Amino acid sequence: xxxxxxxxxxxxxxxxxxxxxxxxxxxxxxxxxxxxxxxxxxxxxxxxxxxxxxxxxxxxxxxxxxxxxxxxxxxxxxxxxxxxxxxxxxxxxxxxxxxxxxxxxxxxxxxxxxxxxxxxxxxxxxxxxxxxxxxxxxxxxxxxxxxxxxxxxxxxxxxxxxxxxxxxxxxxxxxxxxxxxxxxxxxxxxxxxxxxxxxxxxxxxxxxxxxxxxxxxxxxxxxxxxxxxxxxxxxxxxxxxxxxxxxxxxxxxxxxxxxxxxxxxxxxxxxxxxxxxxxxxxxxxxxxxxxxxxxxxxxxxxxxxxxxxxxxxxxxxxxxxxxxxxxxxxxxxxxxxxxxxxx
Numbered sequence: 001x002x003x004x005x006x007x008x009x010x011x012x013x014x015x016x017x018x019x020x021x022x023x024x025x026x027x028x029x030x031x032x033x034x035x036x037x038x039x040x041x042x043x044x045x046x047x048x049x050x051x052x053x054x055x056x057x058x059x060x061x062x063x064x065x066x067x068x069x070x071x072x073x074x075x076x077x078x079x080x081x082x083x084x085x086x087x088x089x090x091x092x093x094x095x096x097x098x099x100x101x102x103x104x105x106x107x108x109x110x111x112x113x114x115x116x117x118x119x120x121x122x123x124x125x126x127x128x129x130x131x132x133x134x135x136x137x138x139x140x141x142x143x144x145x146x147x148x149x150x151x152x153x154x155x156x157x158x159x160x161x162x163x164x165x166x167x168x169x170x171x172x173x174x175x176x177x178x179x180x181x182x183x184x185x186x187x188x189x190x191x192x193x194x195x196x197x198x199x200x201x202x203x204x205x206x207x208x209x210x211x212x213x214x215x216x217x218x219x220x221x222x223x224x225x226x227x228x229x230x231x232x233x234x235x236x237x238x239x240x241x242x243x244x245x246x247x248x249x250x251x252x253x254x255x256x257x258x259x260x261x262x263x264x265x266x267x268x269x270x271x272x273x274x275x276x277x278x279x280x281x282x283x284x285x286x287x288x289x290x291x292x293x294x295x296x297x298x299x300x301x302x303x304x305x306x307x308x309x310x311x312x313x314x315x316x317x318x319x320x321x322x323x324x325x326x327x328x329x330x331x332x333x334x335x336x337x338x339x340x341x342x343x
Contacts, residue, residue, distance in 0.1 A: 003164055005107065006090065009097045022166060023101040025090055025173070027128055027138040030106040031057075031081040032171070034134065039071060046176065049079055059083065067173045069134055078134035080106065080171050087178055102180050104173040105166065108136025112167040117155040120144070121162040128162050133169050264288045267317075267339040274311045280304055280330070291339035299331045312337065 002015050005024045015021055035052045037045070049068060050061040057064065065087050069078030087104075094101055111119040111130040119130040127144040130136040131153070139147065148156075174180055231244045234251060252265065268286075271293075275281060280300035287294040299305050305321055312319040318338035325332050 003166065004099070005162075006093060009093060009099065011097060013097050013099065015099055020103070021094075021099055021101045022103040022105060023090070023094055023099070024105055024107040024110060025086075027106040027108040027136055028126075029082060029086050030173070032078070032106065032108070032135050032137070033081065034072075034076040034078050036074070036076045038075065045077070049077065053079070053081065057081065065173070065176070065178060067171055067175045069169075069171045078171050080134075080173055082173060087173065091178070100180060101174065103170075104178075105170050106136060106173070107162060108138065109167060109170040110162050110165055111136070113169065114155075114157070117157065118153040120156055120158045122158055122160055123162070130167075134171050263290065263339070264293070267291075267293055267337065270315070270317055271312060271337060274308060274315065278304060278308050281308065284332075293337040293339055295335040295337065297333060297335065298327075298329065299333065302331055305331060305333050305335075309335065 001020045001022060003022045003024070004013065006026070033053070033056075035049050037048055037052065040048060045068060046066070049066055050064070053066075054061050063084055065082050065084045067080040067082070071077055090104065091101075108128050108130045111121055111128065113119070113130060113133050121128045122141065125140070126138055127141055128136070128138045129144065227244055228241055231241050231248070232238065234248060252268070267288075275283060275295070275297075278299075281304060282298045283295060284298060285296040287296075299308075302324065305324060309319055309321050312335075320336050322334045322336055323332075324334075
């Protein structure tokens with residue numbers, strides 16, 4: 001790895017053809033900031049960040065280059081904003097000396113990062129300051145002293161001169177249209193391996209989806225057969241299955257209107273408002289053997305089940321939870337509900 005500042009470049013600068021070159025550029029020409037956004041795809045992020053910063057910038061965003069860092073734990077993205085003309089000029093200077101940088105960094109990243117502390121490099125004409133992991137700026141000595149008087153940091157460390165080093169973490173400016181086109185053999189090998197892994201992943205996803213479709217289609221056919229069996233049992237004269245849900249519900253409602261306040265219909269009518277309003281609760285099966293109603297169901301959490309049992313008991317419907325187990329899709333359980341004895 002070879003490290004240079006713009007001022008060090010000359011015709012005598014010799015860099016091996018395959019060497020990784022890091023070029024330090026003036027921090028005063030870079031705005032280092034951050035943007036808080038939800039996690040989005042990289043392409044969408046490149047459109048969202050300029051729009052989020054537009055009102056804070058004097059220049060037209062179309063004339064600016066935005067380098068974006070990795071998403072942080074506080075949901076922010078580090079961003080470096082540089083004029084496109086500056087980026088192009090820096091690259092042309094490097095190219096004029098036969099150098100193609102693989103990284104271009106604001107020179108404040110030559111200073112170490114220490115949490116809650118400013119690192120300051122002082123020369124006769126300028127000061128370079130690193131204020132955070134991805135933050136920093138440059139100013140004249142007079143400007144820096146004025147700033148420190150108005151807003152002194154909690155801690156700061158000064159040194160004479162800017163060290164010739166790189167201190168992580170850093171934010172590479174060479175992104176998007178300025179990304180280096182040159183690739184080493186090792187890089188090409190990595191991309192080839194990645195391509196094979198992605199191809200293998202697509203094949204695996206295709207096979208898995210095919211197996212899932214066959215399984216779900218079988219389950220669907222089995223469920224259809226069970227519904228058809230129940231429908232034919234309830235409507236033996238029917239020659240075709242038409243609106244099974246509506247017809248069975250109509251039959252239940254008719255039976256309820258013809259009965260008294262005891263038995264399955266009365267119990268179902270009593271528990272329905274509680275079960276149907278419980279969030280993420282799905283009833284899988286009902287079994288009634290007077291006076292006990294067994295309800296097999298699924299829920300998102302144990303808290304939902306406990307809430308349902310509590311509400312049933314509060315309504316005077318004796319119930320308890322049984323056989324609760326955790327599955328990848330949530331909780332499966334059985335509710336045992338005590339109805340009234342027939343008289």
